[in-house]
Amino acid sequence: xxxxxxxxxxxxxxxxxxxxxxxxxxxxxxxxxxxxxxxxxxxxxxxxxxxxxxxxxxxxxxxxxxxxxxxxxxxxxxxxxxxxxxxxxxxxxxxxxxxxxxxxxxxxxxxxxxxxxxxxxxxxxxxxxxxxxxxxxxxxxxxxxxxxxxxxxxxxxxxxxxxxxxxxxxxxxxxxxxxxxxxxxxxxxxxxxxxxxxxxxxxxxxxxxxxxxxxxxxxxxxxxxxxxxxxxxxxxxxxxxxxxxxxxxxxxxxxxxxxxxxxxxxxxxxxxxxxxxxxxxxxxxxxxxxxxxxxxxxxxxxxxxxxxxxxxxxx
Amino acid sequence: xxxxxxxxxxxxxxxxxxxxxxxxxxxxxxxxxxxxxxxxxxxxxxxxxxxxxxxxxxxxxxxxxxxxxxxxxxxxxxxxxxxxxxxxxxxxxxxxxxxxxxxxxxxxxxxxxxxxxxxxxxxxxxxxxxxxxxxxxxxxxxxxxxxxxxxxxxxxxxxxxxxxxxxxxxxxxxxxxxxxxxxxxxxxxxxxxxxxxxxxxxxxxxxxxxxxxxxxxxxxxxxxxxxxxxxxxxxxxxxxxxxxxxxxxxxxxxxxxxxxxxxxxxxxxxxxxxxxxxxxxxxxxxxxxxxxxxxxxxxxxxxxxxxxxxxxxxxxxxxxxxxxxxxxxxxxxxxxxxxxxxxxxxxx
Numbered sequence: 001x002x003x004x005x006x007x008x009x010x011x012x013x014x015x016x017x018x019x020x021x022x023x024x025x026x027x028x029x030x031x032x033x034x035x036x037x038x039x040x041x042x043x044x045x046x047x048x049x050x051x052x053x054x055x056x057x058x059x060x061x062x063x064x065x066x067x068x069x070x071x072x073x074x075x076x077x078x079x080x081x082x083x084x085x086x087x088x089x090x091x092x093x094x095x096x097x098x099x100x101x102x103x104x105x106x107x108x109x110x111x112x113x114x115x116x117x118x119x120x121x122x123x124x125x126x127x128x129x130x131x132x133x134x135x136x137x138x139x140x141x142x143x144x145x146x147x148x149x150x151x152x153x154x155x156x157x158x159x160x161x162x163x164x165x166x167x168x169x170x171x172x173x174x175x176x177x178x179x180x181x182x183x184x185x186x187x188x189x190x191x192x193x194x195x196x197x198x199x200x201x202x203x204x205x206x207x208x209x210x211x212x213x214x215x216x217x218x219x220x221x222x223x224x225x226x227x228x229x230x231x232x233x234x235x236x237x238x239x240x241x242x243x244x245x246x247x248x249x250x251x252x253x254x255x256x257x258x259x260x261x262x263x264x265x266x267x268x269x270x271x272x273x274x275x276x277x278x279x280x281x282x283x284x285x286x287x288x289x290x291x292x293x294x295x296x297x298x299x300x301x302x303x304x305x306x307x308x309x310x311x312x313x314x315x
Numbered sequence: 316x317x318x319x320x321x322x323x324x325x326x327x328x329x330x331x332x333x334x335x336x337x338x339x340x341x342x343x344x345x346x347x348x349x350x351x352x353x354x355x356x357x358x359x360x361x362x363x364x365x366x367x368x369x370x371x372x373x374x375x376x377x378x379x380x381x382x383x384x385x386x387x388x389x390x391x392x393x394x395x396x397x398x399x400x401x402x403x404x405x406x407x408x409x410x411x412x413x414x415x416x417x418x419x420x421x422x423x424x425x426x427x428x429x430x431x432x433x434x435x436x437x438x439x440x441x442x443x444x445x446x447x448x449x450x451x452x453x454x455x456x457x458x459x460x461x462x463x464x465x466x467x468x469x470x471x472x473x474x475x476x477x478x479x480x481x482x483x484x485x486x487x488x489x490x491x492x493x494x495x496x497x498x499x500x501x502x503x504x505x506x507x508x509x510x511x512x513x514x515x516x517x518x519x520x521x522x523x524x525x526x527x528x529x530x531x532x533x534x535x536x537x538x539x540x541x542x543x544x545x546x547x548x549x550x551x552x553x554x555x556x557x558x559x560x561x562x563x564x565x566x567x568x569x570x571x572x573x574x575x576x577x578x579x580x581x582x583x584x585x586x587x588x589x590x591x592x593x594x595x596x597x598x599x600x601x602x603x604x605x606x607x608x609x610x611x612x613x614x615x616x617x618x619x620x621x622x623x624x625x626x627x628x629x630x631x632x633x634x635x636x637x638x639x640x641x642x643x644x645x646x647x648x649x650x651x652x653x654x655x656x657x658x659x660x661x662x663x
Contacts, residue, residue: 083509092500107319110318112508151508
């Protein structure tokens with residue numbers, strides 16, 4: 001769904017953007033390009049500059065330097081035109097307390113010159129048909145976020161910008177929201193999503209930008225990102241009596257070990273769980289110690305973030 | 316009127332009437348307040364009417380007034396206080412007595428001194444005149460009209476309450492509610508849509524103007540029929556002052572809401588604006604009791620201007636020409652504050 005015939009191949013093109021608020025350099029030289037139909041995630045801890053970055057894309061803030069184009073167009077002097085290409089939803093929006101879901105959508109629809117049929121369509125899409133006549137103050141957090149998404153979708157925007165839409169939601173509401181977004185993806189929408197939930201980025205998005213201290217510290221598909229970090233896998237274990245580290249070093253595919261309790265509880269970084277795990281079991285059996293805990297997993301975005309920054313994503 | 320504007324306004328009305336408490340505080344409470352204050356300062360039919368009497372008093376008059384202490388027919392009971400002339404003047408101002416009587420020792424004729432604009436006083440003087448003439452012996456009664464500021468307290472109070480209503484309606488209805496929308500991030504969401512920002516602000520002002528008009532009308536009608544408070548001046552002047560007062564306080568409200576991010580700060584700012592004005596601008600009691608040097612400063616306050624203009628229209632029969640300066644100043648203030656606010660305003 002590309003609404004323009006402009007020369008830019010990108011739905012969003014951000015080039016070397018900087019933004020400073022008083023003493024804080026919120027965004028320090030970010031570039032990213034998003035093709036129409038792509039879903040991308042901007043992942044980072046609180047204060048990484050995610051919200052500032054997306055509000056510049058939304059045209060709420062102007063960058064101090066650098067350029068931003070939306071479907072090849074700059075914000076300056078084309079505000080109204082660009083606003084109609086954009087749907088925006090934020091974390092924790094609240095609405096007019098005593099307006100119903102329908103009235104709220106109806107109000108926003110009037111800003112876009114849409115009416116009746118589209119509102120019913122949206123209410124169906126966000127699955128709030130039974131809450132249509134409920135005051136927004138009586139909606140649950142998850143229902144409010146659906147309504148926020150509904151508002152963002154009223155005018156069928158080719159570009160959706162969602163700033164932490166699922167923060168604080170229970171897993172079920174989060175799932176429901178994801179399903180709505182995946183449906184939109186099939187229809188060709190473009191999505192910029194900020195989140196600090198790595199599953200969300202993993203589940204919804206084609207590509208991921210990891211932002212920290214206003215800079216992009218890694219970018220690519222999930223596989224690319226993991227590969228760049230050595231595509232490691234993890235075996236967490238605990239044993240009933242201490243084992244020597246040298247024994248672990250000899251395991252096939254061994255990369256490193258992180259001790260939580262030296263000799264007794266740790267995390268093995270290995271090339272392939274499949275080849276290391278049997279050897280680990282054999283080694284412990286031979287040494288006469290018993291494995292009391294064992295957990296295997298692939299490296300994920302949290303690990304990736306930790307290995308890039310030395311901090312965890314949700315810190 | 317654009318569809319967005321219509322929807323924005325109708326939604327605000329719905330928000331308003333769907334919250335019964337708001338209806339109470341905005342519409343019923345001011346009337347209750349007016350009633351309560353009016354009642355406590357009015358003095359009704361069955362209560363004694365107080366009259367001052369300045370010595371010397373002839374034994375004859377003394378005997379006569381003794382008979383008036385009890386009610387008779389539809390005549391209320393009278394209480395006479397012997398006081399000197401300055402105390403009598405003060406008593407009139409304070410509403411402690413409605414008129415005072417002086418007897419001429421030479422011919423025993425009587426002088427009634429009172430404010431002709433004060434309905435109670437006029438009534439009392441006529442009643443007393445009838446009483447004294449019926450028991451004819453002396454040589455008649457003379458009425459001495461006095462001009463004293465602040466006749467009935469309710470005449471003084473109602474325009475003040477109306478002015479205060481306009482101020483509070485704007486400060487809370489526009490100022491507070493804008494801050495709330497900002498905290499809810501609803502302003503940001505709306506700013507991210509192609510909504511026309513002027514339409515939005517216009518809708519806020521229009522809604523408030525209508526609501527404050529309803530409030531004004533209700534209080535006025537109540538005062539008109541319950542306390543017999545007429546509008547002596549020009550209705551056009553009243554409309555001009557009402558509109559410009561709303562404009563001035565909408566501008567102030569908009570300015571103080573332009574950046575505020577929290578409820579606490581918003582209520583602090585609103586109180587910082589309305590408390591001093593409520594006390595200084597003579598809503599409940601005349602600011603003429605404040606020290607002389609402070610009077611010019613007090614007159615600079617928009618609420619003082621609004622209150623004084625409303626009082627002039629209600630009680631002094633002011634026309635358009637008399638209130639035109641206030642109309643212009645209030646309108647200009649409104650626009651000034653609005654444009655400063657617009658420069659500072661944050662949508663997120």
